[in-house]
Amino acid sequence: xxxxxxxxxxxxxxxxxxxxxxxxxxxxxxxxxxxxxxxxxxxxxxxxxxxxxxxxxxxxxxxxxxxxxxxxxxxxxxxxxxxxxxxxxxxxxxxxxxxxxxxxxxxxxxxxxxxxx
Amino acid sequence: xxxxxxxxxxxxxxxxxxxxxxxxxxxxxxxxxxxxxxxxxxxxxxxxxxxxxxxxxxxxxxxxxxxxxxxxxxxxxxxxxxxxxxxxxxxxxxxxxxxxxxxxxxxxxxxx
Numbered sequence: 001x002x003x004x005x006x007x008x009x010x011x012x013x014x015x016x017x018x019x020x021x022x023x024x025x026x027x028x029x030x031x032x033x034x035x036x037x038x039x040x041x042x043x044x045x046x047x048x049x050x051x052x053x054x055x056x057x058x059x060x061x062x063x064x065x066x067x068x069x070x071x072x073x074x075x076x077x078x079x080x081x082x083x084x085x086x087x088x089x090x091x092x093x094x095x096x097x098x099x100x101x102x103x104x105x106x107x108x109x110x111x112x113x114x115x116x117x
Numbered sequence: 118x119x120x121x122x123x124x125x126x127x128x129x130x131x132x133x134x135x136x137x138x139x140x141x142x143x144x145x146x147x148x149x150x151x152x153x154x155x156x157x158x159x160x161x162x163x164x165x166x167x168x169x170x171x172x173x174x175x176x177x178x179x180x181x182x183x184x185x186x187x188x189x190x191x192x193x194x195x196x197x198x199x200x201x202x203x204x205x206x207x208x209x210x211x212x213x214x215x216x217x218x219x220x221x222x223x224x225x226x227x228x229x
Contacts (some may be wrong), residue, residue: 033217042222102147103149110159
């Protein structure tokens with residue numbers, strides 16, 4: 001089975017540039033999550049979607065961050081303009097709705113390591 | 118509310134030592150509990166899970182028992198290997214919502 005697929009794996013860009021991170025969730029999963037991981041702050045939930053609709057974006061750090069899910073198989077996280085403090089590893093994860101599947105875990109992609117110079 | 122508290126790291130052990138990483142939780146409803154492992158440069162991978170009280174999850178020699186009375190889900194392994202060096206995350210999923218709640222992670226280094 002294909003897992004969660006993220007691209008690119010690494011991104012290095014200069015401050016002020018637009019950055020777009022991409023995610024393909026596992027087919028059939030109802031929920032998609034975006035996380036950011038840094039040494040200082042650990043794993044932070046940024047936003048999550050249910051059936052392509054954003055449910056909670058309270059973790060998005062500021063208006064420079066935006067996320068979309070135009071269909072069930074694709075999501076993007078954009079940063080515009082980017083700043084050095086955005087440097088982190090960004091993970092996408094997907095899961096089934098809890099319902100009768102509360103035992104189902106989240107499945108993570110391998111992440112995008114973002115460096116803003 | 119829902120939250121997970123994990124033992125602070127880092128933890129350094131010699132090969133073949135016994136490992137315990139403590140995890141306690143607070144939750145609304147009846148959560149499922151998970152341990153994830155993250156190897157360097159990779160994403161989080163499910164290690165094991167337990168879905169109800171007294172369940173024991175196990176995988177690759179690791180075990181954790183869902184203890185409702187102490188709200189705990191401690192990770193154990195009888196004999197660690199160098200290849201177990203990674204960061205371990207405890208997590209819960211409440212049946213009242215669809216978010217997952219993660220602990221802060223515990224870094225384990227196993228030395229030969």
